[in-house]
Amino acid sequence: MQNLIDGRQIAADIHAETRVRVEALRSRGVTPRIVFVRVGEDPASRVYVGMKERICAELGLESTTLVLDTATPQADLLARVVALNADASVHGILVQAPLPAQIDAPTVFATVAVDKDVDGFHPVNVGRLLLGDSSGFVSCTPAGVHELLLRSGTPIAGANVVILGRGNIVGKPMAAILMQKGPGADATVTVCHSRTRGIEEYCQRADILIAAIGVPRFVTASMVKPGAVVIDVGVNRVADSSARSGSRLVGDVDFAAVQPIAGRITPNPGGVGPMTIAMLMRNTVRAAEIQHE
Amino acid sequence: MQNLIDGRQIAADIHAETRVRVEALRSRGVTPRIVFVRVGEDPASRVYVGMKERICAELGLESTTLVLDTATPQADLLARVVALNADASVHGILVQAPLPAQIDAPTVFATVAVDKDVDGFHPVNVGRLLLGDSSGFVSCTPAGVHELLLRSGTPIAGANVVILGRGNIVGKPMAAILMQKGPGADATVTVCHSRTRGIEEYCQRADILIAAIGVPRFVTASMVKPGAVVIDVGVNRVADSSARSGSRLVGDVDFAAVQPIAGRITPNPGGVGPMTIAMLMRNTVRAAEIQHE
Numbered sequence: 001m002q003n004l005i006d007g008r009q010i011a012a013d014i015h016a017e018t019r020v021r022v023e024a025l026r027s028r029g030v031t032p033r034i035v036f037v038r039v040g041e042d043p044a045s046r047v048y049v050g051m052k053e054r055i056c057a058e059l060g061l062e063s064t065t066l067v068l069d070t071a072t073p074q075a076d077l078l079a080r081v082v083a084l085n086a087d088a089s090v091h092g093i094l095v096q097a098p099l100p101a102q103i104d105a106p107t108v109f110a111t112v113a114v115d116k117d118v119d120g121f122h123p124v125n126v127g128r129l130l131l132g133d134s135s136g137f138v139s140c141t142p143a144g145v146h147e148l149l150l151r152s153g154t155p156i157a158g159a160n161v162v163i164l165g166r167g168n169i170v171g172k173p174m175a176a177i178l179m180q181k182g183p184g185a186d187a188t189v190t191v192c193h194s195r196t197r198g199i200e201e202y203c204q205r206a207d208i209l210i211a212a213i214g215v216p217r218f219v220t221a222s223m224v225k226p227g228a229v230v231i232d233v234g235v236n237r238v239a240d241s242s243a244r245s246g247s248r249l250v251g252d253v254d255f256a257a258v259q260p261i262a263g264r265i266t267p268n269p270g271g272v273g274p275m276t277i278a279m280l281m282r283n284t285v286r287a288a289e290i291q292h293e
Numbered sequence: 294m295q296n297l298i299d300g301r302q303i304a305a306d307i308h309a310e311t312r313v314r315v316e317a318l319r320s321r322g323v324t325p326r327i328v329f330v331r332v333g334e335d336p337a338s339r340v341y342v343g344m345k346e347r348i349c350a351e352l353g354l355e356s357t358t359l360v361l362d363t364a365t366p367q368a369d370l371l372a373r374v375v376a377l378n379a380d381a382s383v384h385g386i387l388v389q390a391p392l393p394a395q396i397d398a399p400t401v402f403a404t405v406a407v408d409k410d411v412d413g414f415h416p417v418n419v420g421r422l423l424l425g426d427s428s429g430f431v432s433c434t435p436a437g438v439h440e441l442l443l444r445s446g447t448p449i450a451g452a453n454v455v456i457l458g459r460g461n462i463v464g465k466p467m468a469a470i471l472m473q474k475g476p477g478a479d480a481t482v483t484v485c486h487s488r489t490r491g492i493e494e495y496c497q498r499a500d501i502l503i504a505a506i507g508v509p510r511f512v513t514a515s516m517v518k519p520g521a522v523v524i525d526v527g528v529n530r531v532a533d534s535s536a537r538s539g540s541r542l543v544g545d546v547d548f549a550a551v552q553p554i555a556g557r558i559t560p561n562p563g564g565v566g567p568m569t570i571a572m573l574m575r576n577t578v579r580a581a582e583i584q585h586e
Contacts (some may be wrong), residue, residue, distance in 0.1 A: 126420035127415070127422075128420075181488075186488040194480040195450055202481070
């Protein structure tokens with residue numbers, strides 16, 4: 001398994017850098033603080049927020065989790081967000097998705113103060129990203145994939161990058177990052193999706209293949225060019241009668257089949273997942289730095 | 294020349310639709326009004342603003358042009374924009390590029406009120422575009438290209454679209470429009486640029502080829518798949534000793550060579566250019582409609 005891109009190790013390296021910045025802030029009397037807002041008791045959300053809280057504690061960030069009833073009206077949630085925007089002790093705000101049906105997630109994301117939007121979901125931050133303005137916050141999963149590519153020494157400039165999936169959280173911002181002009185980018189980016197015709201052929205030409213399409217083991221061996229770098233962003237729950245819970249998580253890549261062909265590949269779990277949290281921590285520390293400049 | 298996409302005719306059709314909306318507004322006592330801000334005496338800017346003023350008059354929009362000295366400090370320009378933002382009689386604001394060197398254009402564009410940003414350059418509007426939120430203003434040239442494709446009956450869903458150029462005004466927003474989920478989009482989009490390796494091969498596979506790379510006659514016959522739809526966004530000034538001015542404008546496509554191969558092709562001039570103004574007029578009327586809802 002010489003060709004693995006070890007997301008856990010790279011995330012740990014970034015955490016070490018973040019910890020140094022946290023200590024610098026704390027030595028100035030500033031403890032970076034993030035507030036997680038969780039609406040309802042979605043099991044995955046509970047797990048995610050719990051992991052983020054734990055890593056905050058490890059790195060010396062302060063975190064608070066606001067748990068709201070699953071029936072919370074949108075107006076009440078927005079009022080909470082507005083109050084957090086105004087609270088100078090809060091540097092970052094993360095409203096955990098998915099949200100209950102009565103709440104319009106884009107409206108919530110657009111209500112978070114731009115300079116506390118450590119999730120990078122606010123339209124201003126998305127716009128800055130596409131415009132190549134580095135002053136904004138970049139959403140954590142695509143930023144994490146970018147760091148995996150950079151820190152694994154993957155050549156990006158001029159590479160044929162194929163992104164599978166065009167979601168607002170991964171596919172579209174991922175494309176925006178890699179098509180920019182300048183160091184760490186300059187890729188030729190194609191965004192494929194459910195309506196793409198001949199998706200296999202696009203994949204077969206990719207130097208870097210990023211799978212965020214939400215289909216279990218979508219990427220098979222025949223779709224990967226020998227030597228290509230394969231990044232698996234997928235988190236799909238599939239039935240598994242042998243598991244105690246009756247299900248398990250699988251990625252968008254048929255890892256066992258693709259790993260021998262790929263030049264480099266992320267394991268899943270242990271690839272992109274840890275990076276998402278590492279980017280969230282880094283964004284939060286950056287938010288605190290900017291707010292206390 | 295059966296295969297031309299006649300931008301002048303399509304723009305005229307859109308102008309007719311816009312005029313109906315202008316009349317509806319005027320019957321309610323609202324005259325849509327745009328203010329053009331021109332800094333200095335750049336000859337191309339003078340021509341562009343003059344054309345826009347003329348078409349405003351033809352369609353029944355009111356326009357005012359604010360001409361500022363070429364040495365205007367950025368702070369003064371921003372103060373003017375802020376005053377226009379606050380002026381309820383102004384529905385749309387357009388600060389004409391290029392701007393003199395002492396002025397940072399992105400800062401100016403981000404200062405224009407989001408709901409008066411008829412150029413679609415504000416980061417919020419760019420972010421909305423990438424996120425698939427249709428409440429924003431879309432920048433005029435890519436919106437115009439989109440209308441050319443729609444009104445020429447070009448199949449977009451599932452099409453392999455290759456965009457040459459990744460500028461903030463055309464390439465990037467163009468990609469954002471066509472990769473969205475839904476009617477009029479659903480294309481598979483690749484963005485190529487100066488760092489792309491093997492750019493000819495990407496072009497040769499394109500069902501729709503959109504050239505906005507700023508290189509005179511970059512797209513040659515051998516780069517075009519027979520039957521492809523070719524859109525020429527380029528406006529390049531080249532030396533021409535036979536012209537009175539000593540120069541003339543040419544596009545990014547070698548029209549004479551490509552036209553016989555293409556399924557449909559825009560002339561240049563007479564293709565994208567008129568559409569940009571048509572979209573500006575439509576955006577301005579929409580701004581007035583929204584502000585007087």
